[in-house]
Amino acid sequence: MSDRPTVSLDELPSILEEGRRELAAAADPEGLRTAEQSVLGKRSPLAGLRASLGRLDPSERPAAGQRIERALHELRGLAERRRDELAEDQRRAALVADRLDLTEVVVDQVLGPIRRGHLHLVTQTQHELEDTFVGMGFEVAEGPEAETDWYNFEALNMPPGHPARGMWDTFYLKLGRPETVVLRTHTSPVQIRLMEGAEQEGRLPIHSVMPGRCYRRETPDARHLAIFHQIEGLVVDRHITFGDLAGTIETFTGAYFGPDIHSRLRPSYFPFTEPSAEFEITCTICHGAGCRTCSQPGWIELGGCGMVDPAVLAAVSIDPSQWSGFAFGFGIDRCAQMRHGIADLRSLMENDVRFLRQF
Ligand code: FA5
Numbered sequence: 001m002s003d004r005p006t007v008s009l010d011e012l013p014s015i016l017e018e019g020r021r022e023l024a025a026a027a028d029p030e031g032l033r034t035a036e037q038s039v040l041g042k043r044s045p046l047a048g049l050r051a052s053l054g055r056l057d058p059s060e061r062p063a064a065g066q067r068i069e070r071a072l073h074e075l076r077g078l079a080e081r082r083r084d085e086l087a088e089d090q091r092r093a094a095l096v097a098d099r100l101d102l103t104e105v106v107v108d109q110v111l112g113p114i115r116r117g118h119l120h121l122v123t124q125t126q127h128e129l130e131d132t133f134v135g136m137g138f139e140v141a142e143g144p145e146a147e148t149d150w151y152n153f154e155a156l157n158m159p160p161g162h163p164a165r166g167m168w169d170t171f172y173l174k175l176g177r178p179e180t181v182v183l184r185t186h187t188s189p190v191q192i193r194l195m196e197g198a199e200q201e202g203r204l205p206i207h208s209v210m211p212g213r214c215y216r217r218e219t220p221d222a223r224h225l226a227i228f229h230q231i232e233g234l235v236v237d238r239h240i241t242f243g244d245l246a247g248t249i250e251t252f253t254g255a256y257f258g259p260d261i262h263s264r265l266r267p268s269y270f271p272f273t274e275p276s277a278e279f280e281i282t283c284t285i286c287h288g289a290g291c292r293t294c295s296q297p298g299w300i301e302l303g304g305c306g307m308v309d310p311a312v313l314a315a316v317s318i319d320p321s322q323w324s325g326f327a328f329g330f331g332i333d334r335c336a337q338m339r340h341g342i343a344d345l346r347s348l349m350e351n352d353v354r355f356l357r358q359f
Helices: 009-025 029-040 045-055 061-098 102-111 121-135 163-167 188-200 242-257 310-315 332-340
Strands: 146-148 181-183 206-215 227-237 263-270 273-282 299-308 324-331
Touching: 009 029, 009 045, 009 061, 029 045, 029 061, 045 061, 121 206, 121 227, 121 242, 121 332, 188 206, 188 227, 188 310, 188 324, 227 242, 227 299, 227 332, 242 263, 242 273, 242 299, 242 324, 242 332, 263 299, 273 324, 299 310, 299 332, 310 324, 324 332
Parallel strands: none
Antiparallel strands: 146 181, 206 227, 227 324, 263 273, 273 299, 299 324
């Protein structure tokens, strides 16, 4: 005797509906196997219907058989699709569970807490220099890096063909007439812009520093770069003397490098200052004893300076009989080199983080 439940064909629609619901409700592969057993297995209502076909009148069997086969076909298809869906769900769940958060691993477990970057040593040095000069009563001004020949050379007493232009190996830009626009070779052109503006707007006197990037066609070495930074200083006021210049430079040197570092001036030549000088500071490596870095004298050159040439004042319509001034300009990169004992200036431009992280 068969132990299959006997069912009537009238129940096919509800059997089908119940089968659909059971298969769709399977929440995992195990649940689906149980549902398939119950909906399509040997003891399922559909199997019972199929078995009872033999009790039907032979003329009704083919149609009834077809209805049952269609129902079975649909439910098998549903079971197949549900199997695929569950497999996909499982794959996604595994992906989420197994995902490696590399940033989390690197930062938290290998390198420690997130470390923020910091300003480049040259930028830090520029800010420190600005702070030092602001503390001494100076204002900070800036000018363009692409300059006209007029500001970079001519207004500074160097007309075309003047031999002093040879002191600065120049990059010319292809702008306008040939050799009329340059990448500035020093920050001195900003002096001219400041004096022009101050004269036109009645803003004299001037006590300003002007930091910025400069360019020279140089082969880089331990003390020279093709792209470097200078800070210019300019004072135009009444009764300004060379003593004011020397005192300002000595005050700055002590304030920035510390009380045991001093400055001295050596006669020199610049076309736009008269008299002119190079200023040197006590070598910060040997503190004046003499070493390889300073080539023995115990002093290291930092920049140039001098009294603003009356012809330069006159070129910007400032009356030299009423006003006088001094100017200086020195390397920011050189300052960083001196202050931190950097053997080779090129280290500042190579962007090796092992070097940069030290500062
Ligand atoms: C000048 O550039 C003058 N404009 C300075 C000046 C200003 C004189 C105002 C008088 C009045 P000089 O070429 O010597 O001068 O450069 C000044 C300083 O800039 C140097 O002492 C050095 O510290 C720095 N410097 C010059 N060339 C380079 C370079 N290629 N790489 C790095 N630093 C440099």
